[in-house]
Amino acid sequence: MLELCSGEQEIRGVMDEMRSAGDVPDVHAWTSLVKAFSQSSDIKNVIDEMKAAGVSLNAFLWGILLKSLTDSSEIRQVMAEMLAANSPPTVHSWNELLKRTPKFSDKESVVAEMKSAGESQFNFLVHPVKFLLNRGW
Secondary structure, eight states: OGGGOOSHHHHHHHHHHHHHTTOOOOHHHHHHHHHHHTTSTTHHHHHHHHHHTTOOOOHHHHHHHHHHOOOHHHHHHHHHHHHHTTOOOOHHHHHHHHHHOOSHHHHHHHHHHHHHTTOOOOOTTTSOOHHHHHTTO
8 A cells, every 4th residue: 555655744644643542553664664765865764663563674674774875884884774674785785886996906905704604696787897807816
């Protein structure tokens, strides 16, 4: 039903009605809200609200949050939160970090981190890493 809503405020209204009726919004309801805010700077606030409501983020929601970030240090912070929440970063998380890492030399260290974390795959089409592969990765 929330997918039929036309924006953030309408989704929030439906979630408020759910609460008034004694229903607790589940991860699917929160996902609809997060998706609606995904292009907004308020996404972090929505995620914080979700956590405060006791709803755990799933891999999809972590991915939406990571894609909304523009700074590699913010992505690293969220990846640390993922680990603390027993939700290890996925290949998509590492790809977001690679995309937001400005210097190629720093990308090299990200790939080394990926390897030490046990991640062996990443999107070769998105990231120019042939250079790293030629260096024995």
